[in-house]
Amino acid sequence: MTLSKCTFAAAMIVVAGAPGETHRFEPSRYYNTFSFAHEPVLRIKPGDTIVTKTIDARGFDASNQKVGERPNPQTGPFYVEGAEPGDVLVIHFDKIEPDRPTAWSSSLLAPYVADPAFLRSEGEREQTTETWQIDKAAGVARIVSDKIRPGTIEVPLRPMLGCVAVAPARKEAIATSTPGEFGGNMDYNGMVAGATLMLPVSEPGALLFFGDGHARQGDGEVVGNALEIAMDVEFTVNLIKKRAIGWPRLENDDYVMTIGSARPLLQALQHATTELQRWLMSDFGFDERGSSLLLGHALEYDVANVVDPHFTVVAKIRKDYLPKR
Numbered sequence: 001m002t003l004s005k006c007t008f009a010a011a012m013i014v015v016a017g018a019p020g021e022t023h024r025f026e027p028s029r030y031y032n033t034f035s036f037a038h039e040p041v042l043r044i045k046p047g048d049t050i051v052t053k054t055i056d057a058r059g060f061d062a063s064n065q066k067v068g069e070r071p072n073p074q075t076g077p078f079y080v081e082g083a084e085p086g087d088v089l090v091i092h093f094d095k096i097e098p099d100r101p102t103a104w105s106s107s108l109l110a111p112y113v114a115d116p117a118f119l120r121s122e123g124e125r126e127q128t129t130e131t132w133q134i135d136k137a138a139g140v141a142r143i144v145s146d147k148i149r150p151g152t153i154e155v156p157l158r159p160m161l162g163c164v165a166v167a168p169a170r171k172e173a174i175a176t177s178t179p180g181e182f183g184g185n186m187d188y189n190g191m192v193a194g195a196t197l198m199l200p201v202s203e204p205g206a207l208l209f210f211g212d213g214h215a216r217q218g219d220g221e222v223v224g225n226a227l228e229i230a231m232d233v234e235f236t237v238n239l240i241k242k243r244a245i246g247w248p249r250l251e252n253d254d255y256v257m258t259i260g261s262a263r264p265l266l267q268a269l270q271h272a273t274t275e276l277q278r279w280l281m282s283d284f285g286f287d288e289r290g291s292s293l294l295l296g297h298a299l300e301y302d303v304a305n306v307v308d309p310h311f312t313v314v315a316k317i318r319k320d321y322l323p324k325r
Contacts, residue, residue, distance in 0.1 A: 020047030020236065027053060030073035030211070034165045034184055035173035036203045040079035043205075046239040050078065053099065054161070054211045054231045062099040062230045072163050072176035072185055072212040079205035080237055087201040088240035089166055089208065095234035096159045096193045096213070103132045103141060103215045103227035107148070110224040110307045132227055134215055141215050141227050155216055159231065162187045162212030162221075169202035176211070178309045179261035183248050186259055186312045187226070187305035189217045190250060198240070198249040208237070221305040247275040250314070257316035259304070265311045269301065272315035284322050294321060 055061045059068035107128045132141045142154045165183035179186040183199045217226030250257040260271025280291040298321045304312035
């Protein structure tokens with residue numbers, strides 16, 4: 001990762017290896033909780049790059065063999081040398097790519113996202129699992145079935161990771177179905193190659209987990225899952241020392257974003273908005289009134305998921321509106 005491309009580095013001390021080492025890690029065990037108690041699978045340093053794999057949300061690998069347990073078995077944890085509570089772990093996604101020719105998804109809207117009256121009187125409640133063909137050459141996922149109308153649906157691929165997390169605070173062990181301050185099962189479709197994620201460190205070494213690859217997912221993850229698939233993943237880690245954040249922060253070429261998770265949905269929105277305002281005030285020269293005015297007229301929201309134990313909202317603002325540094 002070239003730090004000069006990232007806004008977050010402008011006002012913080014970033015520790016990075018010079019030059020970073022590349023590690024190729026083949027996972028053999030997967031975890032279903034985000035926890036400090038899991039033995040690290042690899043020790044890495046800031047600036048290092050990791051090339052590895054994930055399996056799908058039901059535990060099936062690139063060969064469609066079951067090697068883990070649902071839900072959302074995780075690769076990791078990776079111990080980052082020098083990471084301490086009160087730091088920020090920075091993960092840049094260099095590559096996220098499907099590594100098998102099929103994905104699966106459910107076929108009906110989840111109960112939270114439709115009117116109860118529709119579900120009771122009109123909805124077809126016999127859930128099925130559908131198989132999608134992944135055409136990487138054409139860049140699309142396609143389902144062809146005489147059980148659905150129309151018989152063919154095709155969507156562009158947009159590979160992403162549903163789960164990226166560090167070990168939670170307070171020695172908690174949290175199920176991999178759940179998002180929170182530590183990251184987790186955020187299911188945000190902006191978690192793609194080229195993006196940079198920042199997570200608050202609560203345990204020595206941070207203990208980085210990731211998994212739940214999606215070949216594509218719409219906003220809200222409204223069928224309760226996405227195009228679930230195993231992934232080839234490559235990422236680079238860095239570390240911001242002594243600069244605590246409250247919730248995950250994400251950056252790409254166009255936006256700075258903050259990610260809040262809670263129930264009800266309004267509380268998730270509040271967390272995301274508050275974190276974004278704090279970021280504007282701490283790093284971009286705004287006071288509360290100035291940041292409020294900018295957010296009032298330039299803020300955008302994405303609904304990441306409305307199906308997990310905690311819902312997730314992303315607050316974001318275009319970099320065009322931020323002071324040049």
